[in-house]
Amino acid sequence: MKKKRKKRSYFAIAIVVLFLCGLVTYQKYELIDTLEQNQKQLDALEERKKGLLKEREEISDYEDYVQTKKYVEEIAREKLGLVYEDEIIFQSEK
Numbered sequence: 001m002k003k004k005r006k007k008r009s010y011f012a013i014a015i016v017v018l019f020l021c022g023l024v025t026y027q028k029y030e031l032i033d034t035l036e037q038n039q040k041q042l043d044a045l046e047e048r049k050k051g052l053l054k055e056r057e058e059i060s061d062y063e064d065y066v067q068t069k070k071y072v073e074e075i076a077r078e079k080l081g082l083v084y085e086d087e088i089i090f091q092s093e094k
């Protein structure tokens with residue numbers, strides 16, 4: 001009788017251990033999947049950060065250019081049609 005009871009308890013323990021191993025394995029694969037998703041998201045965010053840093057640098061360069069005399073002259077010529085006093089304007093016939 002004791003042998004049967006011992007055998008049953010060992011069998012129950014083995015079942016519990018196998019169940020726990022299965023659970024741990026399942027959780028491991030869940031974590032690996034989550035890790036891969038997080039890595040993809042991190043890569044995408046790093047690419048976006050690089051793009052934004054490049055855009056910020058371009059805006060900074062443009063801001064510096066806008067404050068130059070050359071830019072002011074360029075806008076005055078193109079938008080307002082202004083010229084220096086000693087300049088001669090040639091227009092073609094249409």
